[in-house]
Amino acid sequence: xxGEYVDALVATAPDGIAFDDLHVAHNGGGYTFQxxxxxxxxxDEETLRTVAAESPHVRNWYFWHATAPQKADRWAFLRxxxxxxxxxxxxxxxxxxxxxxxxxGELHLxxxxxxxxxxxxxxxxADADVGTSALAAHxxxxxxxxIAKHDDDGGYRPLKTAPSLQTGWTFPELSASxxxxxxxxxxxxxxxxxxxxxxGELDVTHWRDTVDRQxxxxxxxxxxxxxxxxxxxxxxxxxxCDDSQCLKRREWQYDEETDLDVDGGSxxxxxxxxxxxxxxxxxQWTKIEGETSQTYEFELTPSEKEQIEDIxxxxxxxxxxxxxxxDIYEGANRYRTRFLRAKLFDDExxxxxxxxxx
Amino acid sequence: MDEALVIxxxxxxxxxxxxxxxxxxxxTIRATGAFGEVRESFWKEEPSFREALRxxxxxxxxxxxxxISEGYFTEQVIPREFRLEDWDPELWDSDxxxxxxxxxxxxxxxxxxxxxxxVGTHDSMSDVIxxxxxxxxxxxxxxxxxxxxxxxxxTERNENxxxxxxxxxxxxxxxxxxxxxxSLFMDEDPEVDDVADYFESDDIVVVPLFIADGFHTQEDxxxxxxxxxxxxxxxxxxxxxxxxDIWYAGAVGTEPLMADVVxxxxxxxxxxxxxxxxxxxxETGGAKPATGD
Ligand code: SF4
Numbered sequence: 001x002x003g004e005y006v007d008a009l010v011a012t013a014p015d016g017i018a019f020d021d022l023h024v025a026h027n028g029g030g031y032t033f034q035x036x037x038x039x040x041x042x043x044d045e046e047t048l049r050t051v052a053a054e055s056p057h058v059r060n061w062y063f064w065h066a067t068a069p070q071k072a073d074r075w076a077f078l079r080x081x082x083x084x085x086x087x088x089x090x091x092x093x094x095x096x097x098x099x100x101x102x103x104x105g106e107l108h109l110x111x112x113x114x115x116x117x118x119x120x121x122x123x124x125x126a127d128a129d130v131g132t133s134a135l136a137a138h139x140x141x142x143x144x145x146x147i148a149k150h151d152d153d154g155g156y157r158p159l160k161t162a163p164s165l166q167t168g169w170t171f172p173e174l175s176a177s178x179x180x181x182x183x184x185x186x187x188x189x190x191x192x193x194x195x196x197x198x199x200g201e202l203d204v205t206h207w208r209d210t211v212d213r214q215x216x217x218x219x220x221x222x223x224x225x226x227x228x229x230x231x232x233x234x235x236x237x238x239x240x241c242d243d244s245q246c247l248k249r250r251e252w253q254y255d256e257e258t259d260l261d262v263d264g265g266s267x268x269x270x271x272x273x274x275x276x277x278x279x280x281x282x283x284q285w286t287k288i289e290g291e292t293s294q295t296y297e298f299e300l301t302p303s304e305k306e307q308i309e310d311i312x313x314x315x316x317x318x319x320x321x322x323x324x325x326x327d328i329y330e331g332a333n334r335y336r337t338r339f340l341r342a343k344l345f346d347d348e349x350x351x352x353x354x355x356x357x358x
Numbered sequence: 359m360d361e362a363l364v365i366x367x368x369x370x371x372x373x374x375x376x377x378x379x380x381x382x383x384x385x386t387i388r389a390t391g392a393f394g395e396v397r398e399s400f401w402k403e404e405p406s407f408r409e410a411l412r413x414x415x416x417x418x419x420x421x422x423x424x425x426i427s428e429g430y431f432t433e434q435v436i437p438r439e440f441r442l443e444d445w446d447p448e449l450w451d452s453d454x455x456x457x458x459x460x461x462x463x464x465x466x467x468x469x470x471x472x473x474x475x476x477v478g479t480h481d482s483m484s485d486v487i488x489x490x491x492x493x494x495x496x497x498x499x500x501x502x503x504x505x506x507x508x509x510x511x512x513t514e515r516n517e518n519x520x521x522x523x524x525x526x527x528x529x530x531x532x533x534x535x536x537x538x539x540x541s542l543f544m545d546e547d548p549e550v551d552d553v554a555d556y557f558e559s560d561d562i563v564v565v566p567l568f569i570a571d572g573f574h575t576q577e578d579x580x581x582x583x584x585x586x587x588x589x590x591x592x593x594x595x596x597x598x599x600x601x602x603d604i605w606y607a608g609a610v611g612t613e614p615l616m617a618d619v620v621x622x623x624x625x626x627x628x629x630x631x632x633x634x635x636x637x638x639x640x641e642t643g644g645a646k647p648a649t650g651d
Contacts, residue, residue: 156374188405
């Protein structure tokens with residue numbers, strides 16, 4: 001590796017180099033070599049080599065052109081990580097020596113410079129301060145596919161960007177291209193869409209177009225329509241796309257002209273289209289929302305009404321499992337809920353003893 | 359620029375193992391180095407069909423559906439979701455089991471996509487079924503004294519689904535290796551429930567033509583055939599049912615040789631992967647016996 005970057009610089013100089021405050025050229029009078037604190041002109045190749053060998057600007061130039069993946073989005077992502085558009089090379093190399101970190105969804109990303117080379121690492125952001133030896137170390141980017149499959153309780157994660165990534169692992173030493181591959185295995189296509197968005201080219205497909213495209217068992221979702229209203233889609237977005245459920249920032253709306261009233265979230269990377277989980281949910285909602293409402297009559301005490309609200313909240317917020325066994329003060333406590341069922345359900349399981357079909 | 363292989367599979371919102379065969383076959387192919395990039399993509403998981411191409415650097419992509427039959431998914435869903443311009447099922451010129459490939463442009467990425475027929479209707483799929491029978495019996499020469507049942511869904515959702523099963527059953531029967539070959543279905547006659555009625559041989563290998571193990575292959579079919587009353591308690595391979603020894607193989611798609619069929623599809627579409635095919639055949643030719651529990 002040593003010197004490769006110098007050879008490359010000499011070979012490229014005749015074409016001219018202007019990158020990250022490094023300017024190199026070759027003309028009749030010899031080579032010119034400029035960085036913010038070095039300025040040579042008319043030097044011969046040997047001097048150029050000596051100057052280049054010591055220059056972080058040359059290592060930097062070489063990294064971005066020969067080591068980093070060249071696909072525009074991957075490249076931009078690596079530049080973003082070290083804030084390359086804002087910080088100059090000297091500042092960046094100082095920072096890199098200590099390590100530069102960023103967050104991507106639940107990923108804690110970092111890049112460190114040692115011996116002039118960038119090394120990347122990834123772990124769960126909840127493990128940011130955990131000693132590396134306490135984490136299971138991985139070196140194959142594709143291991144991320146398996147890690148991403150299950151949450152800490154072993155539950156299957158059908159949505160990769162759900163905030164339920166398991167903890168306890170690290171990819172301590174990745175090359176630049178392995179690093180991007182790993183991020184993409186945890187959160188597929190997020191780098192590509194993030195980059196498109198930065199370039200003003202994100203191709204958002206809104207709700208209406210997405211459901212209109214559905215066929216087969218999902219074709220029915222097209223019929224879920226409330227005239228000019230779109231509150232049902234607000235409910236879908238609130239149910240599924242909230243930051244507590246998905247770390248993508250929802251950019252799709254009802255249609256091109258009609259924004260949803262629900263916040264899209266604050267994720268780093270965008271969601272450009274209702275995902276398959278949302279469509280599968282919408283299929284079920286289309287079916288059950290087609291029913292007409294009825295009036296059921298039964299009585300609840302004020303505490304019972306509140307308790308039902310507590311239970312719905314606990315399930316919707318995924319907190320039902322966290323309520324302690326003897327915490328009888330919580331409406332969604334198991335004993336409280338069993339008591340409510342014992343009191344309010346008849347033998348057929350009808351709430352308030354009132355049959356569902358009337 | 360390099361060429362890429364993109365595998366399109368169904369995936370699942372509920373079953374964590376649905377994607378496993380896709381990952382496994384992709385890894386096998388990746389290891390050959392035949393493509394600059396190999397990418398898995400899913401209808402129900404991520405990367406989605408909609409967004410897989412943009413994660414790939416190559417300008418030229420071989421897109422192979424890891425699906426059993428031609429029809430709804432391969433002719434409508436995949437081309438639509440991958441945004442393949444000017445797709446028309448006629449381009450495959452297929453009778454339901456003879457899909458070829460078509461070269462199209464992807465609307466959102468401008469990549470050139472060689473859209474291939476599904477693995478399930480490729481001729482070499484017959485070899486995978488036979489290999490699956492070898493794996494489950496642990497006998498590389500299995501055939502004599504054995505019946506082979508190829509099991510599929512039936513026509514309920516896709517009329518070509520039964521065609522693919524029948525196609526391979528016929529091809530294997532013509533080879534004369536097994537004493538009897540029969541296609542059976544889950545939701546129509548001849549039904550898999552009555553497997554013992556359709557064979558005279560004492561030993562019957564049952565190979566479901568499914569890509570991944572899941573509800574159908576692990577719960578329905580074993581219970582329907584009477585291998586077990588409750589799939590959770592497992593079953594022996596073989597299990598004796600009505601005097602026949604049933605060697606139940608589980609989903610054919612988990613057989614390592616499936617990677618070969620993916621490569622064959624790409625090769626038919628012009629990918630230069632002959633040495634990878636050789637390598638994969640060699641590596642996956644001697645799979646270990648599978649067990650049913
Ligand atoms: S549609 Fe909603 S839940 Fe699905 S990926 Fe986008 S933001 Fe997340």
